Amino acid sequence: xxxxxxxxxxxxxxxxxxxxxxxxxxxxxxxxxxxxxxxxxxxxxxxxxxxxxxxxxxxxxxxxxxxxxxxxxxxxxxxxxxxxxxxxxxxxxxxxxxxxxxxxxxxxxxxxxxxxxxxxxxxxxxxxxxxxxxxxxxxxxxxxxxxxxxxxxxxxxxxxxxxxxxxxxxxxxxxxxxxxxxxxxxxxxxxxxxxxxxxxxxxxxxxxxxxxxxxxxxxxxxxxxxxxxxxxxxxxxxxxxxxxxxxxxxxxxxxxxxxxxxxxxxxx
Amino acid sequence: xxxxxxxxxxxxxxxxxxxxxxxxxxxxxxxxxxxxxxxxxxxxxxxxxxxxxxxxxxxxxxxxxxxxxxxxxxxxxxxxxxxxxxxxxxxxxxxxxxxxxxxxxxxxxxxxxxxxxxxxxxxxxxxxxxxxxxxxxxxxxxxxxxxxxxxxxxxxxxxxxxxxxxxxxxxxxxxxxxxxxxxxxxxxxxxxxxxxxxxxxxxxxxxxxxxxxxxxxxxxxxxxxxxxxxxxxxxxxxxxxxxxxxxxxxxxxxxxxxxxxxxxxxxxxxxxxxxxxxxxxxxxxxxxxxxxxxxxxxxxxxxxxxxxxxxxxxxxxxxxxxxxxxxxxxxxxxxxxxxxxxxxxxxxxxxxxxxxxxxxxxxxxxxxxxxxxxxxxxxxxxxxxxxxxxxxxxxxxxxxxxxxxxxxxxxxxxxxxxxxxxxxxxxxxxxxxxxxxxxxxxxxxxxxxxxxxxxxxxxxxxxxxxxxxxxxxxxxxxxxxxxxxxxxxxxxxxxxxxxxxxxxxxxxxxxxxxxxxxxxxxxxxxxxxxxxxxxxxxxxxxxxxxxxxxxxxxxxxxxxxxxxxxxxxxxxxxxxxxxxxxxxxxxxx
Numbered sequence: 001x002x003x004x005x006x007x008x009x010x011x012x013x014x015x016x017x018x019x020x021x022x023x024x025x026x027x028x029x030x031x032x033x034x035x036x037x038x039x040x041x042x043x044x045x046x047x048x049x050x051x052x053x054x055x056x057x058x059x060x061x062x063x064x065x066x067x068x069x070x071x072x073x074x075x076x077x078x079x080x081x082x083x084x085x086x087x088x089x090x091x092x093x094x095x096x097x098x099x100x101x102x103x104x105x106x107x108x109x110x111x112x113x114x115x116x117x118x119x120x121x122x123x124x125x126x127x128x129x130x131x132x133x134x135x136x137x138x139x140x141x142x143x144x145x146x147x148x149x150x151x152x153x154x155x156x157x158x159x160x161x162x163x164x165x166x167x168x169x170x171x172x173x174x175x176x177x178x179x180x181x182x183x184x185x186x187x188x189x190x191x192x193x194x195x196x197x198x199x200x201x202x203x204x205x206x207x208x209x210x211x212x213x214x215x216x217x218x219x220x221x222x223x224x225x226x227x228x229x230x231x232x233x234x235x236x237x238x239x240x241x242x243x244x245x246x247x248x249x250x251x252x253x254x255x256x257x258x259x260x261x262x263x264x265x266x267x268x
Numbered sequence: 269x270x271x272x273x274x275x276x277x278x279x280x281x282x283x284x285x286x287x288x289x290x291x292x293x294x295x296x297x298x299x300x301x302x303x304x305x306x307x308x309x310x311x312x313x314x315x316x317x318x319x320x321x322x323x324x325x326x327x328x329x330x331x332x333x334x335x336x337x338x339x340x341x342x343x344x345x346x347x348x349x350x351x352x353x354x355x356x357x358x359x360x361x362x363x364x365x366x367x368x369x370x371x372x373x374x375x376x377x378x379x380x381x382x383x384x385x386x387x388x389x390x391x392x393x394x395x396x397x398x399x400x401x402x403x404x405x406x407x408x409x410x411x412x413x414x415x416x417x418x419x420x421x422x423x424x425x426x427x428x429x430x431x432x433x434x435x436x437x438x439x440x441x442x443x444x445x446x447x448x449x450x451x452x453x454x455x456x457x458x459x460x461x462x463x464x465x466x467x468x469x470x471x472x473x474x475x476x477x478x479x480x481x482x483x484x485x486x487x488x489x490x491x492x493x494x495x496x497x498x499x500x501x502x503x504x505x506x507x508x509x510x511x512x513x514x515x516x517x518x519x520x521x522x523x524x525x526x527x528x529x530x531x532x533x534x535x536x537x538x539x540x541x542x543x544x545x546x547x548x549x550x551x552x553x554x555x556x557x558x559x560x561x562x563x564x565x566x567x568x569x570x571x572x573x574x575x576x577x578x579x580x581x582x583x584x585x586x587x588x589x590x591x592x593x594x595x596x597x598x599x600x601x602x603x604x605x606x607x608x609x610x611x612x613x614x615x616x617x618x619x620x621x622x623x624x625x626x627x628x629x630x631x632x633x634x635x636x637x638x639x640x641x642x643x644x645x646x647x648x649x650x651x652x653x654x655x656x657x658x659x660x661x662x663x664x665x666x667x668x669x670x671x672x673x674x675x676x677x678x679x680x681x682x683x684x685x686x687x688x689x690x691x692x693x694x695x696x697x698x699x700x701x702x703x704x705x706x707x708x709x710x711x712x713x714x715x716x717x718x719x720x721x722x723x724x725x726x727x728x729x730x731x732x733x734x735x736x737x738x739x740x741x742x743x744x745x746x747x748x749x750x751x752x753x754x755x756x757x758x759x760x761x762x763x764x765x766x767x768x769x770x771x772x773x774x775x776x777x778x779x780x781x782x783x784x785x786x787x788x789x790x791x792x793x794x795x796x797x798x799x800x801x802x803x804x805x806x807x808x809x810x811x812x813x814x815x816x817x818x819x820x821x822x823x824x825x826x827x828x829x830x831x832x833x834x835x836x837x838x839x840x841x842x843x844x845x846x847x848x849x850x851x852x853x854x855x856x857x
């Protein structure tokens with residue numbers, strides 16, 4: 001997965017100015033800042049200073065290419081994407097269908113950073129997206145999307161044909177405060193055929209559910225996959241604090257050292 | 269003079285033989301199981317047959333050269349029991365001749381030539397040779413890594429690699445006789461047994477010397493910096509110009525900005541090459557670049573900037589099979605340590621590898637064979653990128669027991685720092701790019717807190733104990749740096765707060781020690797570093813006397829899953845004389 005890096009060419013340097021519109025709508029990250037009155041009174045804070053993104057025209061954004069992360073996949077790490085206008089342009093690029101799967105995944109991953117609205121159009125794109133890694137990126141983008149679109153997208157992801165998409169959907173589910181609406185779908189995935197999916201589902205159930213699901217989660221302790229067993233130990237540590245030590249005792253001789261050590265730490 | 273008995277496990281013990289040439293001495297030897305007498309500081313180790321006065325020495329290929337003239341057995345005192353003084357030569361500690369001093373290909377593949385500075389010499393002085401009787405000869409027998417060691421006589425390889433045999437015999441002259449000694453591999457080890465033979469082929473005296481090439485020694489974080497490189501990139505919203513300017517101000521001519529467009533905007537220069545060095549006892553210095561099989565945009569960097577005269581290049585691993593673990597942020601060396609009484613004067617190598625997942629086995633196994641830095645493995649499989657430099661580094665501290673402190677990413681310190689702040693403490697950079705606009709938005713995220721707790725308990729705590737046991741450290745010698753992780757979708761963990769542990773230590777010309785680390789931008793006003801609690805914590809935790817620089821690496825590095833160290837590489841001068849300080853770590857030949 002080697003993407004040729006092609007940052008917008010250097011002639012743009014002369015126009016790369018930091019002249020954002022001070023009157024424009026604040027980005028999502030800014031409007032969500034809770035300003036608790038008591039905390040404010042006790043600890044005066046410096047005024048939040050929005051950073052205006054460097055401006056690129058729609059044409060430039062349409063041509064913008066990602067750089068390559070240290071892990072080897074492309075990403076738009078430039079501050080130029082911190083602008084709501086970028087969401088519209090990037091969604092347009094996705095809708096045009098001309099980009100490679102790697103670039104499409106990077107375009108989707110950049111959407112939450114734009115502060116622009118994208119969830120509804122992403123849900124529409126999800127139905128036609130053929131590449132699993134792009135759908136994985138979409139599941140991650142739904143973590144902080146408005147509820148209706150996010151639930152629609154995540155529910156589709158939980159039933160996706162590809163295990164990696166189901167895995168990310170189960171993971172993203174636990175990032176949402178309104179996650180319980182999808183809990184039954186995720187619980188079902190604890191018996192998925194794929195161990196990565198089972199592990200992600202167990203982890204998320206451990207984050208969202210309560211002690212009433214401990215027995216279901218405990219099934220994972222006997223899973224043939226070490227990652228599943230580890231997530232089951234972790235989940236039970238959260239939802240069954242009193243019973244977890246006894247439940248995991250048989251894992252003190254587990255063949256996997258991470259599982260074994262995790263079980264050891266829970267013993268009195 | 270050679271005192272090989274000090275190199276236990278490195279050198280065969282010097283054999284000093286008072287040889288009685290009287291007929292029947294062999295029988296005497298057999299009778300009592302000993303040589304007929306020894307003098308000098310050497311002695312038989314008991315398991316080494318070089319102590320025997322073997323009249324038919326290893327490698328004996330026939331009769332000695334020369335005629336009947338000169339001394340015979342009786343003239344050498346055999347009948348009178350005259351003691352022959354032991355013959356002693358210095359061991360030879362050189363460098364593997366793997367560079368290209370004349371620009372025409374690897375030197376080990378060529379005849380010796382003027383200007384090749386990685387060849388040692390073995391000299392039989394005229395005075396030494398004058399001790400030989402007229403028809404006596406000298407026989408050389410090479411043992412050990414004979415495929416990667418050779419001796420030259422002029423342009424003729426006489427023993428070892430490309431020679432016809434590993435035995436060579438010559439007659440003395442009245443002038444010095446010089447052989448050139450060359451090594452073709454790192455840590456190549458051999459023994460050259462030197463026999464003084466009578467004209468009848470009997471051993472008059474015998475000694476052996478060690479021939480050893482320097483092991484490949486990886487540089488560590490705290491060595492001086494001779495040259496530093498960063499790939500320069502600049503575009504809209506994407507620039508490391510301020511980081512480069514900071515380096516340039518501090519290092520001057522020792523800093524080089526590598527043009528990003530030439531190298532495909534590949535900024536991860538830490539990952540492409542690992543720099544190491546060899547030294548020889550005659551002042552040889554050979555730098556070595558381990559060229560990663562990662563082969564992204566910076567692939568030509570080693571050839572363009574490094575490889576050449578006095579700079580060898582090596583590749584370990586199969587190109588095309590690379591994983592992220594084969595990048596060299598995943599291969600580091602500690603400063604010098606003493607562990608359970610064992611000194612590691614060049615520190616210890618460590619890399620990410622767990623259950624056979626990690627740095628490729630070809631390179632890992634090669635590093636083990638170099639011995640002096642005794643590698644150990646850490647689990648980095650939980651990380652998206654998977655490199656040891658994502659959670660660990662070192663800083664100098666003269667007050668620390670070993671002169672440094674390990675800096676380790678630490679979640680409890682990170683969470684404690686968050687909890688010390690007002691919940692509404694605004695962090696707009698994190699709101700914008702990571703979805704957490706305030707401290708409370710982090711603390712209230714069950715999944716984020718759980719991720720961090722699990723990482724600490726299941727991985728970092730284990731890694732901490734491994735560092736302690738492998739480097740001989742206590743908790744007091746560790747700086748627990750506030751850190752937080754996020755989950756990179758479909759990939760693994762990555763730094764949420766810019767990884768300040770991923771730092772660079774460099775000394776400026778005025779001998780000030782500088783620390784370059786990521787600006788965490790954990791504050792309401794990104795444009796001013798004042799009041800940033802992560803900077804304040806870092807300042808408070810670092811040893812006295814260090815000059816901090818918090819550089820903006822957010823868009824170019826942090827948002828692309830790396831930080832300052834990932835974007836920097838440096839050449840450093842070789843350390844001490846390994847043959848003196850690390851002999852106890854080297855296996856015998």
